Amino acid sequence: MWKNNHKNSTIILASRSPRRVELLKQIGLDCKIFPADIDESQLLDESPVQYVTRLAREKAAACTALLAEEYLDYPILAADTTVALSGMVLGKPIDDDDARDMLNKLAAGMHQVHTAVALSFNGAIEVLLSSTNVEMMPLSAEQIEKYIATGDHRDKAGSYGIQGLAGAWIKRIEGSYTGVMGLPIFETAALLRKHCIITI
Numbered sequence: 001m002w003k004n005n006h007k008n009s010t011i012i013l014a015s016r017s018p019r020r021v022e023l024l025k026q027i028g029l030d031c032k033i034f035p036a037d038i039d040e041s042q043l044l045d046e047s048p049v050q051y052v053t054r055l056a057r058e059k060a061a062a063c064t065a066l067l068a069e070e071y072l073d074y075p076i077l078a079a080d081t082t083v084a085l086s087g088m089v090l091g092k093p094i095d096d097d098d099a100r101d102m103l104n105k106l107a108a109g110m111h112q113v114h115t116a117v118a119l120s121f122n123g124a125i126e127v128l129l130s131s132t133n134v135e136m137m138p139l140s141a142e143q144i145e146k147y148i149a150t151g152d153h154r155d156k157a158g159s160y161g162i163q164g165l166a167g168a169w170i171k172r173i174e175g176s177y178t179g180v181m182g183l184p185i186f187e188t189a190a191l192l193r194k195h196c197i198i199t200i
């Protein structure tokens with residue numbers, strides 16, 4: 001599958017997200033994890049799409065800048081996911097009350113999940129975007145409480161994970177399931193294929 005002869009056929013993943021590691025495995029890729037710590041605050045007047053695109057690029061750039069010499073010729077992937085409701089960013093919940101509030105807002109309606117994926121390779125960074133419309137069913141206070149008690153909302157944009165229990169609330173999506181989970185494999189593979197890092 002690998003066209004170029006990378007040491008160990010490995011890519012660098014600038015992310016702590018276990019979902020992203022799993023999704024890369026799905027397309028036959030192993031990765032070394034070098035998380036990038038950047039300031040994730042949204043800028044004034046920045047749209048959700050501009051926000052995720054900038055963060056994915058900054059994560060890739062921060063990781064590239066910190067890598068030891070021996071890894072500099074490896075492809076580096078980074079991604080950022082956010083939920084948008086009527087143009088407002090719903091990020092990761094700061095606590096259970098915040099999660100409750102987000103789930104109440106998302107219930108019985110349509111929102112967007114934007115994931116940008118960035119590839120840093122040969123001195124350049126390229127970014128692709130995946131945007132998905134997601135329709136969530138109406139939720140009772142009891143359903144929200146039960147979900148929050150499981151802890152599955154933590155560390156997830158919009159306070160839910162489509163790949164877990166909350167998948168039972170998702171009536172339909174228009175776009176990319178893997179994009180909602182945090183790494184759109186179509187766009188990821190397209191970036192890697194373009195640079196002959198994969199041939200599938």
Ligand SMILES: Cc1cn([C@H]2C[C@H](O)[C@@H](COP(=O)(O)OP(=O)(O)OP(=O)(O)O)O2)c(=O)[nH]c1=O
Nearest residue numbers: 015016017080081156157160161162180181182
């Ligand atoms: C909407 C949704 C989000 N998420 C997750 C994907 C992302 O991991 C997370 C959004 O946070 P991100 O800031 O995109 O990523 P992260 O903090 O998990 O990892 P890193 O910054 O180190 O790359 O929300 C799901 O797992 N399922 C879902 O259905």
